[in-house]
Amino acid sequence: MKELFTEKLQQQILTLYQLTCEPLVTFPSSTDFGDYTTNVAMAIAKQVKKSPAEIAQNIVSGLKQDPEFATKCDSITAQGGYINITLGTGPLWNSVEQSTVSLFSVSQPKRILVEYGQPNTHKLPHIGHLFSYIVGDSLARILDAVGNTVVKANYQGDIGPHVAKSLYGYIQLGQPKPQTLQEKVMLLQKCYQEGNLAYDSDPVAKETIDDINKKIYQKDPEITQIWQETKKWSLDFYLELETRLGIRQTFHYLESDMYEYGMKAVQENVGKVFQESDGAIVFPGEPYGLHTRVFITKKGTPTYEAKDMGLNVQKYEDWPYDLNIITTASEQNAYFQVIIKALELANPHLKGKIQHIGFGMVSLSTGKMSSRTGQIVNAVELLDATKARVQEILAEREGLSETQKNEISETVTLAAVKFAFLRQNILQNMKFDLEESVSFEGKSGPYILYSYARIMSILRSVEIPDATTKDVAELTDPSETQLLRWLYRYPEVIHQAAATMAPHTIAEYVYTTAQLFNTFYSQQQIKNEPNQQKQRVRKSLVQYTAQILKQGLHLLGIETVDTM
């Protein structure tokens, strides 16, 4: 409907003032002002040489003559320089009905590849990896929801000093073979920590580790065997974690596989894109306002840069994309500016198709979580600690089987963590507070799931037909109309979230939806409502609410439960 209003406004402005402009129609700051607002009268006041209020009044008078406008709008008023539009309950209802069935698509769908996750093997994932998984997956879901074709990719560092350190520790321990996957990856993490310590404090160990690192590249049979075996533990563990998080990625790239391809990609372009400098192959970024980076060292080994060259060409060969979104922490922003420039120069067909999104760095607001181990919080610890808190609350619930409680606690845990990560602008640094993230009150994942479960409970207890068009007139209470007005915004919110790649827009929206429902819930009855028309329309209203909550949460990677 927004397009309709924009168009009609444009016509009015043109006929009244012989002016063409793109009138900005938006949601007003408060629903008290209506469903749409425009400040176009203020914007053109200077050109027209009339007061904004007068212009607004003229436009409004004109619009009121328009029959299409009249049928859709309850009121259209000029308030100062603002023009406020309030839709009728009927049109609002019809629109909500539509949007719960299907979401509109973007005008020009794209093939988009989203890369996220990127955990290293031979180490446990920390909170930053969890953040990347959750944010990247949500972005992919949102872009997909508006009609793009999206595939998800992961890129894992399975080679390099960190692996050598872990293998060193592992060999020192006599290459034990624990039973469970959990024990295996815990062991590798411990080996890494010890290797890391030895590397810094013991010169002999340092030499050994450097040697192991070299042997991996040289495909030394003995080391390769150990490397492959332990790597598989890690990769299996990550697949398990991804499954737990509800994430399924189409492509899993390994850094070790990009080694040769990257070298080739760089060497083919020496003299064109890259140049030799001090024995190394570098990309001189200064002409582009960037900095110079080394792609192949003077020892002849490829750096991460070279591997990224290989990776991003490989991705296009595997799945030709219109847009390749690489997400990482923002500390790599400058790095990716250089990489993308070099990639575009070496591969003109990729120009404009690679976009880096550097999201904020996660830091712990307190040391509470890490006090136990003295280490960076690992992702699994975080999930398990959250789950323990959920189970405490759930233990007091009656009428739920143990199996149900288990399922519910896992879903609620993921909702709590995912929502905590997605509720703020992903580009900004985030302070992660365990206490707050597992607090299930207020603006939280569990709050929204709880609201959804309440609706499901209502729908279980009332078995009545859906509302008819006539019933809609019975929506009169502010707690009802406020909710309906808010539901109406859903498609545009999703569209905006996709356009700006901002999952937090949806998180905010879904939260407010739940909030408005809870207000409604505390004020209005459905089960015991004597007026059958009111009962029907309220039932359908909460049904739509549930559908939109479910869909919105799904875009955040959050699943719902019917009972909690």
Next chain:
RNA sequence: GCGCCCGUAGCUCAACGGAUAGAGCAGCAGACUUCUAAUCUGUUGGUUGUAGGUUCGAUUCCUACCGGGCGCACCA
């Protein structure tokens, strides 16, 4: 030193250049014989880091300064 990003309520965060700057938590005062109280209602709390500038209008754009984060060649 150079470059990029960020400073909004006690804390964590919202706010296409637009209306009285909004939420949650914490604090205070209330609401469970009623479809799930992980809920709801009311309330306290702001010179949007500082100083200028542009604009009818600035948290938003520009400049300087102060404070914080990150990056700047053979690591990933």
